[in-house]
Amino acid sequence: MSTRTLPPTLTPDAAAALALRVRSGELRAAARLMRLLDDRVPGAEAALKALHPLTGHARVVGITGNPGSGKSTLTDQLIAHYRRGVTPPETIGVVAVDPSSPYSGGAILGDRIRMMDHAADPGVFIRSLATRGQLGGLSRSTDDVIQVLDAMGKDRILVETVGVGQDEIDIVKTAETAIVVLVPGLGDDVQAIKAGILEIADIFVVNKADRDGALRTVSDLKQMQSLGQKPRTWEPPILSTVATRGEGIAAVAEAIEAHRQHLASDPERLARRQRERAAHRFRTILMDRVAQRLGVLLAEDARLETLCDRLVHRELDPYTAADELLARFAG
Template sequence: MNIAEQVLAGSRRALSKAITAVENEYDTAVDIMKALYPHTGRAHVIGITGAPGAGKSTLTDKLAKAYRRQGKTVGIIAIDPTSPFSGGAILGDRIRMVDLTMDEGVFIRSMGTRGSLGGLSRKTAEAVKILDAFGMDVVFVETVGVGQSEVDIVKAADTTIVVMVPGLGDDIQAIKAGILEIGDVFAINKADREGVDKLHVELDMMLDLNQEHTDWRPPVKRTVASRDEGVTELVETIGEHFEYLQTSGALTVRRRERTKNELLDLLDEEIGRKVMRHLQESGNFDNLVIQVEQREKDPYSVVREILHQVLR
């Protein structure tokens, strides 16, 4: 059996190998994804995003345990900052979820951002699909929490949870990062801290002013993840959101938009590869750079000329 067949047969080792293959762009990666693609689209993909220090990993850990108590299998992709030396993930969120690693119904993978904007590796979508094809009921994507480009999480998730904390100036961060537009559910974590009421009121006010959401008004829930408080209610709310997506037809719309973005990204990547190959084979690129630099040609005409040669 090849790796894809082993993944479909339930091999955790093959699952790990498949994610490594797409993450490192091995030659086998495309064939693996082609074989697994027809078996995707069943998992509920949940994005966990928010400011650094908000307790996203602890909350993800507690949510995963709550889903396990319901008998559901869980995949977790923790996006970590990337080591500038090895290219690997350096935070290792698995340290915070150590007891989950012993559970056969849970699979945790840390992935490096590899310099991609918003902390979401381009390969995250493929890793989600692999976990989906493997048969995971719920797949969490937990982001680094870097601010404005955090909105990238929307591209990978059905339900996006924005985690906030009292006392971090989150009200300002929410406006700045466009987080109001991306949150389906808001969780105020560390809700035993001072300032929780103020943050809750400000969030509610901003959500009322925000006209983006029509049928679904994002609820605000309070949690103290370290003590497992409010987690059951949060799971119920996530379930309600998924039910809303299914009954309203919004899930189909979201997933179609995601497919469109993935196709455009793949096209972008493939055209980029073809252009680079053409430039290497022609050996003319350095001359073109000199001509542009000396103002003999303009960069816009040169790019059109290259594309015309590649795509004709």
């Protein structure tokens, strides 16, 4: 393998050529574009712009839950289901967001090992993303990868994220169908409620049903649902799985299908969901742009030094300083 040296920018011609190769389904081109986008290489966005009219066809399924709840194992089983358990087989894209949080050490390697059988399957494209430091960076990178996979013509895109931060929750919320994975034990449920991921579930999966307390977790969830105030047109089903053994996977796939039917049965409902996703993506890009522009402006602005001096000398408070600076940029 040759060592990769990234070009500082992608020329409009190169971006157009890359987009053409992606739309013809070339795997290496797709991988390259994803990398360029993730590295924020100037000019790479042009390729996405060219691909935009081709997107919007893939069925996006988000899978979230606490660290170690079995999301990757479930994803892996769903890939197997869609590749071998349905006719005709579906082509699959996977975005696995590996949090750089301390409790997930080794998860990246784990994912790779488990999904290894699928790596040789040209109908499956797996992309791991690391959590980025910048605000909204994760959302944007994930959205970008989804767009590329969609433009490649993947039938279905599975997005795995740990449901611990707002970024991750937003990602899954905007998928067509959101699956929340829980495991037996009240502790996990309490955490999940705290993180607010229960409200976003279209489907609940109680994984590790081979463990004690699975029935209890299911009945706790049912009870929680019955306490819900608002009448809902879709009552999220609660399914049990043993992902390591592939048990309950077909039922999960059926529930995903049923949820899609539910959305599609009312064109307005489907449109609303698609709109939410478009709005989320738009907002993410806008925030990213504003943060970047502001960063550049601040770095170049010598007046910042003067302002800081005034803050130190208590001639000015930081709130007023921020308002003044923003007003100047906006004006």
